[in-house]
Amino acid sequence: MSIPTSQRALILPQKHGKFIVETYPVEKPGTGELLVRIESVSLNPIDWIVQALGVLITDYPAILGLDSAGVVAAVGEGVTSFAVGDKVLNQGSLAPRQGTFKQYTYVTADSAAKIPANLNFDQAATVPLCLATAAVGLYAQPGGGGGAGLIPAWETEGRGKYAGQTIVIFGGATSVGQFVIQLAKLSGFSTIVTTVSPHNNTLVKSLGATHMFDRRLSSQEIFNEIRKIASDSVKIAYAIAGDPLIQDLAYDLVASGGTVVSVLPSQIPQEKLTPDKKFVTVNGNFRTPEKRALGVSLYSRLPELLASGELKPTSVEVLPGGLYAIAEGLERMKKGEISAGFNTESICMTLCETRT
Ligand SMILES: NC(=O)c1ccc[n+]([C@@H]2O[C@H](COP(=O)([O-])OP(=O)(O)OC[C@H]3O[C@@H](n4cnc5c(N)ncnc54)[C@H](OP(=O)(O)O)[C@@H]3O)[C@@H](O)[C@H]2O)c1
Missing domain, CATH: 3.40.50.720 (NAD(P)-binding Rossmann-like Domain)
Structure with a gap:
């Protein structure tokens, strides 16, 4: 898979700023990391909360987004459990490199899970956070x-x-x-x-x-x-x-x-x-030292839990428009317009870059 040197990313330029789509570099994955080409992301309340209330982030420009599903585009040194082309889901973070409102993200291999065949990218993206x-x-x-x-x-x-x-x-x-x-x-x-x-x-x-x-x-x-x-x-x-x-x-x-x-x-x-x-x-972030082992253990079992249906993704409403649709989706979420019963398929909104 060819890897570009730049990508599009949804940038939050400053505290309380307005989201804008800009270019952002793509680097090779580091040791133990995967570079993932994102197909779908989910929106979460924390995304609008950070933008509207100016909390949790002090370094700007920022890239938000905490959930993604995509395809492994490159593997870093030492990675043996994943190969280029594998479909994976993973949890992002508030660090720009790991934020998911962009086309590529970086994931440590033990924090990614292969997406079983019964889930599409949109469904898989509802799972991580x-x-x-x-x-x-x-x-x-x-x-x-x-x-x-x-x-x-x-x-x-x-x-x-x-x-x-x-x-x-x-x-x-x-x-x-x-x-x-x-x-x-x-x-x-x-x-x-x-x-x-x-x-x-x-x-x-x-x-x-x-x-x-x-x-x-x-x-x-x-x-x-x-x-x-x-x-x-x-x-x-x-x-x-x-x-x-x-x-x-x-x-x-x-x-x-x-x-x-x-x-x-x-x-x-x-x-x-x-x-x-x-x-x-609760803080649903597996990256802290106290929770890392729990996250790795869950991710090692996640493909089978999803494949067997013992864990089901939430319903999905797909927002067409890729990165450009996120700000409006977050506005709807902020207004409390998202419900598991909002319509027949709605609760976690996902988007797909390839559908822009
Ligand atoms: N601390 C953390 O690490 C962490 C991580 C993730 C999320 N959160 C927080 O957890 C909360 C939920 O996040 P989410 O993504 O799961 O939300 P969500 O899916 O966007 O929540 C929408 C749902 O909220 C329900 N709801 C609204 N008011 C309610 C009430 N008074 N009683 C019961 N249900 C109510 C609605 O249920 P009905 O459709 O049935 O009315 C609706 O379906 C947010 O505040 C979010 O910021 C915290």
């Missing part, structure tokens, strides 16, 4: 890992281990939530409770949810309903979406020894926190 966030929240160690410390469901000792236990997921139809439900099912949780818009009940049930509550009920009503079915047995409450009270509620719901996992930092008053319950803020 949201699966990572779900997996870190459930299986990374508390503290630096930011997880509940369960044994991973893809390991023999972890499969089905939590039978008889309850997990509550606030926001089951979010892209992250869909992966939390699926992993919880593989982990054996017998009761998987979630909040969704009712039109998503069938979807989340198909993924493994056992009890669904309308997310438009008040927090207190949701709490009361969940208490009726899981009076004192909630091991994990995973707070992904909901009003500001949701963390408090989640903390009240978990039993002694349980964990609240939240995608946001704690807003629970300090005096409420007790030593017998953990609160962790």
